[in-house]
Amino acid sequence: MKNFSRIATLTTLTLLLAACNQATQVGNKPPQPVDVTVLGLNDFHGNLEPTTFTPIGAAAAIKAGGIEAIGGELADARAANKNTIFVGGGDLIGASPVTSSLLRDEPTVYALSELGMKASALGNHEFDQGLQELLRMQNGGCASNDANKACKFDPNYSGATFKWLGANVEYKANGANPFTPYYVETTADGARIGFIGAVTTETPTIVSPSGIAEINFLDEAESINKYVPVLKSMNVDAIVVLIHEGGTLGTNSPDTYATEGCKTLNTASPIYKIARKVDPSVVAIISGHTHTGYNCLVPDPNGKDRIVIQGEFYGHLLQRLDLTVDKANHRVVSAKAANLVVNYDQRAANNTLDFNMTQLLTTAKAKTDAVKNVFVTNLSVPQIRRGFNATKADDVRDVESALGDVIADAQVFATQDQGTQFALMNPGGIRGNLPGSPSTNGGARLTFGDVFAVQPFSNTMVVMDLTGAQVKAALELIATGANATANKVLQVSEGFSYTIDLRPGITGPRVSNVTFQGQPLGDTTTYRVAMNSFLADGGDAFTPFKQGTNRVLLPGLQDVDALVAYLKAKGSTLDGQIKNRITIIR
Structure with a gap:
């Protein structure tokens, strides 16, 4: 990919996972390797426009993020590898700027859908307006608890084309899950990548309790592990966790978002504790919530290092996983990770912003600028x-x-x-x-x-x-x-x-x-x-x-x-x- 030269050296994990650790395997077939790229966006918070960000080693701040530049990054990734999957780490909406929030975040949902997002972890901010409004955001319609904002971007709001995943969410009344717990994407070359999503269990204490009174939030690791055998039975070639929970780097850590394979993730961090419990079959964990950039290695329950990554916030960074999978034997051959800086200024200068996203943003601004x-x-x-x-x-x-x-x-x-x-x-x-x-x-x-x-x-x-x-x-x-x-x-x-x-x-x-x-x-x-x-x-x-x-x-x-x-x-x-x-x- 032409942007690779400007990001940190990729963290590399050669996994060579045994069949019992990755997926059900029938015989020992000749390998059929497929290179897969996964790009993750966390804590976007409806920031359709770029915001200020200072890259590591830069002399001055730049504008980073925004749907136009994110669209450019995705276009480059897909041009380099047709087996590219775009996913989210939660808090895609909620606590958003006026351009999205005054339109009930519908422009953000449309933007991410048009950018080809396939699945995202639920975030706590997805629940800001209550469960029923979140289900409307997923499924579409105008029956909102804020009629002054809903369906003002599109009078026939159709919902998200991607799936919000919540393996650890259930109705109190019957134990049913109001959301999809996992998602499987089949790439252009036939690789099947499974994603399991979860949201922080502290959600009930950080959103209005009345809006989520009818649901429980269960232990993240236990809920994730529940669905690993399900994905294995489907003969997926890799399993990735999308979770809206995170951590921070340890006190006085020299590491940054650009550090490859950091070992200084705070062991008291929720994501560290969760990662230590998540099934070893999971190749990588895309995280969020703490608005911290890191690209770390955390031992799995078997003591083997596994990627745990987060891309700061507002779309300044995209988390990138590069997997080589063997689709004949349903296993991961290698995995590596990096945080990509989404440089809006550079793309604007090079005329490589996403035109369709520019059009969408122009429409949203036209509907909100008078108030803003x-x-x-x-x-x-x-x-x-x-x-x-x-x-x-x-x-x-x-x-x-x-x-x-x-x-x-x-x-x-x-x-x-x-x-x-x-x-x-x-x-x-x-x-x-x-x-x-x-x-x-x-x-x-x-x-x-x-x-x-x-x-x-x-x-x-x-x-x-x-x-x-x-x-x-x-x-x-x-x-x-x-x-x-x-x-x-x-x-x-x-x-x-x-x-x-x-x-x-x-x-x-x-x-x-x-x-x-x-x-x-x-x-x-x-x-x-x-x-x-x-x-x-x-x-x-x-x-x-x-x-x-x-x-x-x-x-x-x-x-x-x-x-x-x-x-x-x-x-x-x-x-x-x-x-x-x-x-x-x-």
């Missing part, structure tokens, strides 16, 4: 940031953030008529900086598209009564239970403050010095609290919020509306600084 470009306010600072750490990495959730402070203040501002005293905001609901890229000319001009990119979930605002004890119980869950490793620090509005101890091994209460307007929060005192509907439903495992009384759901006020209103009123006075409302002990 509505002026909101002028900031006096270049940018207000969400959580980041000392390495300047964004989307850090165990810190207080300047943008978290602003959003919590906005929710109080927008719900004053409900008697709101303070507000709480989940950091995972803050999807970007404001604006996404800092202004280079001093203050930033904000449009609705900028604000929507920060809060794209369309969560409704809720105001409720909570006792001080209930608020404290929720704050304790920042560092315990389902959040014990994630430490999702709740952002708070002006006048509210607390201290939390995030050091490992702490027993007893982690939260202290909880005050409102300078006074200790009274355990039996009732407070009027605002939050989005995700938190109000107990999202992110903050279940005490479900106990709130005198709840008022404000269907005409979404969280993004609250932020817009606040920015219009206060935008020019915001300084972009963290307000030090939260004290964190590490």
Whole structure:
């Protein structure tokens, strides 16, 4: 392939798998080798247009991703190898920019279908709008829970031509699976590649619980292994797992997305633990969820190294597997992997963007630009940031953030008529900086598209009564239970403050010095609290919020509306600084 010279050296695993480890084998037939290319896309989040990305070793950032450049990469891969398969690692939709989200992500589904995607793991964000809406996204139709957005891109929305795979999803009532657990693709030269898909078991805690109340999410590895014998009985030539769960590289790891065969995947990462349990017959695991680029080797249950790869997010990278399979004896001969940089700038300069994708994007923009470009306010600072750490990495959730402070203040501002005293905001609901890229000319001009990119979930605002004890119980869950490793620090509005101890091994209460307007929060005192509907439903495992009384759901006020209103009123006075409302002990 002509793009190979510009990517990392491929990780190579010569497998020479025995018949018992790969597939049912009849005799020892003369080999019939077929070269197969698998390209994987994870955590795309409806980013139809390219976004900023800095490749390893590059002197400056580039534009990467976007459906036009992805289409160009696929065209090159298919020209080099007709046995090319395009698949996904989940979170293809959800938490999307305006151009996709205002059209209920239907343009993204159409784009990926037209690009020839065959199958994808389900991601947690596929469930953002609930199970029934996801089934509509798969199967088509206009019976949506948001009629203002559905079928506005195409009045006869026909659904995805690819299959979302969920081997570990089942109905509580009868154990049936609402989705397909696996998919088999037969390539042009007759190789049969089986894919098993799974989604993270933490999904119930990170999407609105009410939307998925009728389904269970089972153990990922056990569910995957359940279908390995099924695919073997079908005499597939290779089995690949697509899973929306991931990991991170170990502390101080020198490895990057471009490192071949890294051995520094954090052993505490969910994907590492899952990979150690997945049947040895699986040749490679395409992962997602953690928005981290890596190309690692993890021992399978027999102790043999196996590829586990993830391609960062937003389509900046495509995961590439190159398999040689023996279709006569149904086995893998060799496997190698790499992360491909999807360089939009280079393709635009070389005129190798996908024309059909340009047309689709133009149509989507025409339908959304009028809303996207509505002026909101002028900031006096270049940018207000969400959580980041000392390495300047964004989307850090165990810190207080300047943008978290602003959003919590906005929710109080927008719900004053409900008697709101303070507000709480989940950091995972803050999807970007404001604006996404800092202004280079001093203050930033904000449009609705900028604000929507920060809060794209369309969560409704809720105001409720909570006792001080209930608020404290929720704050304790920042560092315990389902959040014990994630430490999702709740952002708070002006006048509210607390201290939390995030050091490992702490027993007893982690939260202290909880005050409102300078006074200790009274355990039996009732407070009027605002939050989005995700938190109000107990999202992110903050279940005490479900106990709130005198709840008022404000269907005409979404969280993004609250932020817009606040920015219009206060935008020019915001300084972009963290307000030090939260004290964190590490």
